[in-house]
Amino acid sequence: MSILSINQLTLRIAGRTLLDHASLQLDPGRKIGLIGRNGAGKSTLLAAIAGDISPDGGDITLAARTRLGRVRQHLPEGKGALIDIVLASDTERETLMAQVAVEDDPIRLADAHERLLAIQAHAAPARAATILAGLGFDAAAQQRPIDAFSGGWQMRVALACALFLDPDLLLLDEPSNHLDIEATMWLEGWLKSFRGAAIIVSHDRELLDHVVDGIAHLEQRKLSLTPGGYAQFVRIRMEQTLQHNREVARVEAQKAQMQAFVDRFRAKATKARQAQSRLKALERLPAMEAIIEPGATSFTFPDPGVLPPPLLTMTGASTGYEGRTVLRDLSFRLDATDRIALLGQNGQGKSTFIKLIAGVLAPFDGTFFRAPKLRVGYYAQHQSDDLIAEETAVQHLLRTAPKMTQEQARAQLARFGLDAHRAETEVRNLSGGERARLLLSLTTHDAPHVLLLDEPTNHLDIDAREALVRALNGFEGAVILISHDTWLVEAVTDLYWLVESGHVTYFDGTLDDYRARRQTASGAGQGGNAAQILGHQDRKEGRKDRAATRQQQAPLRKRLQEIEKSLSQCSKKADAYRQTMSDPVFYEKSTSAEITRVNKSAAENEAAIARLEEEWLSLSEKIEQNIL
CATH class of the missing domain: 3.40.50.300 (P-loop containing nucleotide triphosphate hydrolases)
Structure with a gap:
C-alpha cells in the first residue's frame, strides 16, 4: 500500500495553475527527488502534501498514522538550547514525558512507558546530539540559544528537527542550501540509511544520484516518475524525446503522403472512392507535436583581459x-x-x-x-x-x-x-x-x-x-x-x-x-x-x-571576442545603411553612382556579417564540445 497517493491533483496560486490533474504514488521506504525549473511549483506541492494549502482539485491521501517530517520555516525564539529545541520537535515524546511526570493511574502510566520504550525515547538526547553534530554544531554550540545564530544556521536547526523525528515520510526542500560540503556529505549518508520514505526537492545532482531511487519531474503542470537518480533521468528523458520526435516525423510523413494522394486524385472518378478513404484515414491519424526542450540557460562572464603573473x-x-x-x-x-x-x-x-x-x-x-x-x-x-x-x-x-x-x-x-x-x-x-x-x-x-x-x-x-x-x-x-x-x-x-x-x-x-x-x-591517501x-x-x-x-582554447576564445566586436561594428553599419536607404531624400539628392556605391557597401557589410556569424558558430561549437 502507498504511503502517499496523489490523484488528479490541481493546484493554483494567484490565479496561475501549477499542477493540472497530476498524479503520483509513493511506496513506504522509497525516496524520490522532485525536480523542475524555478517557479514550477515544487515547494507548493510539498506544502499541499503537508496540509498547509488545500488542493483546487483532486486529492492527496496519506496512509493511516503516517508520521510526517518537514523543515519548519519558523523556529521558536528565546534562550532555549539548540538540543532542547530539537528534542521538543518530537511532540509525542514531549507529551508522554510530561504525562509520566504527573500520571497517577498505573494503567495509563504503564501505557505511556510502553510507548516511550517503543519510540526509543531514552536514546533521543544522544540521537539529537548526533544529528546536530553532523550538521556542524559542536557540543558547546548545541547548548547555545537559537537566537545566537544567523538565519542560515537556524535553518540547519530546522533541518535537524525534521531529521530527528525519524518520520515515515520526510519532505525536504533544498536541504543542502545552507550546508557546507562537510554537512552535505553527512546528510547524504544519513539519507542513505534513512528507513522511511522521502520526497526531496533538490538541484544538487550528486545528492540526487546518490540518495534517491526515482525522479519525479514537474513539467507542464504534470508529474512524471522515472527510476534511478538524476543521471538516469537525463538518459531516459533523452531517449523518450528522441523516440517521440521520430514518431512525430513518421506520422507527419504519412499525413503528407495521404494528403498528396487526396489532392491528386480527389477529382478523378476512378480514384474518388480511394481518395475519400484516404481522407478519412488522414482524419484518424493522431495530432502530435514534437517535444521542444526549453532554451538552454546560458551564463557568460565578461573578459577580464590579461595581467602579468602572479596576480x-x-x-x-x-x-x-x-x-x-x-x-x-x-x-x-x-x-x-x-x-x-x-x-x-x-x-x-x-x-x-x-x-x-x-x-x-x-x-x-x-x-x-x-x-x-x-x-x-x-x-x-x-x-x-x-x-x-x-x-x-x-x-x-x-x-x-x-x-x-x-x-x-x-x-x-x-x-x-x-x-x-x-x-x-x-x-x-x-x-x-x-x-x-x-x-x-x-x-x-x-x-x-x-x-x-x-x-x-x-x-x-x-x-x-x-x-x-x-x-x-x-x-x-x-x-x-x-x-x-x-x-x-x-x-x-x-x-x-x-x-x-x-x-x-x-x-x-x-x-x-x-x-x-x-x-x-588516518590521513588522506593512505590505504x-x-x-x-x-x-x-x-x-x-x-x-x-x-x-x-x-x-x-585560449586562442579560440580570443578570436571569438574579436568576432563579437566586429559583429557589433558591422551591425551598427547595417543599421546606418538601412536608415540611409529607407530615406527618400537620399535618392533625391544622390547621384546614381553614389546610390550604387551605398548599395554595394551595404551588401558587402551583410556578407561580412554572414561570414562572421558562421565563424562564430563554428568556434562556439568547438569550444562547447570540450567545455565540460
Whole structure:
C-alpha cells in the first residue's frame, strides 16, 4: 500500500495553475527527488502534501498514522538550547514525558512507558546530539540559544528537527542550501540509511544520484516518475524525446503522403472512392507535436583581459577579526590559470580566507603583493540580504556601477539570464534563483580577474548550475570556490586547498579521498583498494585535462571576442545603411553612382556579417564540445 497517493491533483496560486490533474504514488521506504525549473511549483506541492494549502482539485491521501517530517520555516525564539529545541520537535515524546511526570493511574502510566520504550525515547538526547553534530554544531554550540545564530544556521536547526523525528515520510526542500560540503556529505549518508520514505526537492545532482531511487519531474503542470537518480533521468528523458520526435516525423510523413494522394486524385472518378478513404484515414491519424526542450540557460562572464603573473602572492601572513587570529602562516601564489576549491569543516576559516583575498580583511603581518589594476569579484551568500527590496535589478547595477549606461546594465544582466522584464522587476518580486543571478551580475560588472565564490549555487536550478559550470570553465581568470555542490567542485576546480587548524595547505587527493579522510582518523591517501587508487588517479588526470583544455582554447576564445566586436561594428553599419536607404531624400539628392556605391557597401557589410556569424558558430561549437 502507498504511503502517499496523489490523484488528479490541481493546484493554483494567484490565479496561475501549477499542477493540472497530476498524479503520483509513493511506496513506504522509497525516496524520490522532485525536480523542475524555478517557479514550477515544487515547494507548493510539498506544502499541499503537508496540509498547509488545500488542493483546487483532486486529492492527496496519506496512509493511516503516517508520521510526517518537514523543515519548519519558523523556529521558536528565546534562550532555549539548540538540543532542547530539537528534542521538543518530537511532540509525542514531549507529551508522554510530561504525562509520566504527573500520571497517577498505573494503567495509563504503564501505557505511556510502553510507548516511550517503543519510540526509543531514552536514546533521543544522544540521537539529537548526533544529528546536530553532523550538521556542524559542536557540543558547546548545541547548548547555545537559537537566537545566537544567523538565519542560515537556524535553518540547519530546522533541518535537524525534521531529521530527528525519524518520520515515515520526510519532505525536504533544498536541504543542502545552507550546508557546507562537510554537512552535505553527512546528510547524504544519513539519507542513505534513512528507513522511511522521502520526497526531496533538490538541484544538487550528486545528492540526487546518490540518495534517491526515482525522479519525479514537474513539467507542464504534470508529474512524471522515472527510476534511478538524476543521471538516469537525463538518459531516459533523452531517449523518450528522441523516440517521440521520430514518431512525430513518421506520422507527419504519412499525413503528407495521404494528403498528396487526396489532392491528386480527389477529382478523378476512378480514384474518388480511394481518395475519400484516404481522407478519412488522414482524419484518424493522431495530432502530435514534437517535444521542444526549453532554451538552454546560458551564463557568460565578461573578459577580464590579461595581467602579468602572479596576480597575488602572500608570505608568512595572518589574519582574523578584531585582533583575534583565525589564519596564520599564509604563504601562497595565485595565477590566472588557478581553479581552487577550499575544503575544510565549518568554522575553520574558509570564508575568512576569501575575505582576505577580496580585501574585506587586511593581513595582520607578513608580505602581501597584489598586481596593479587587479580586479576581484566577491560573491557571498549573505549579500542577498543586502539587496534593496524596492529597487529593480537595473537600479542595483547602476548604483553599483554609476558609469554604466542603461544599455550596458541591461546587457550585463542578460549575461545571467535576466531578460528585459526581470531587469525592471523589483527585488521583492524576484525568485531566489533570479536574485542569485542578480548577485552574479553585480559581482562581475567590472570584469574581475579573480572570482571568489562562496556557495554560488544556492537557489539556482539544475539548468542554471550547468550554465554556471560552462561559464566558469570558459572564464579567463582565476577562481576560488567554496561550495557544498560536489559536482560543481569536481567539474570546475583543478586544485584543492585545505583550511584546517588555522592553516591553508594544498590537499593532494580527490573529494572521495577527502570524504574518507573525514570519516577516519588516518590521513588522506593512505590505504585503499586498487579501484579507489585508480579513481583517484583518474580524477587527478581529469583536472589536469580540463586545465590543459582551457589553455588550448585560449586562442579560440580570443578570436571569438574579436568576432563579437566586429559583429557589433558591422551591425551598427547595417543599421546606418538601412536608415540611409529607407530615406527618400537620399535618392533625391544622390547621384546614381553614389546610390550604387551605398548599395554595394551595404551588401558587402551583410556578407561580412554572414561570414562572421558562421565563424562564430563554428568556434562556439568547438569550444562547447570540450567545455565540460
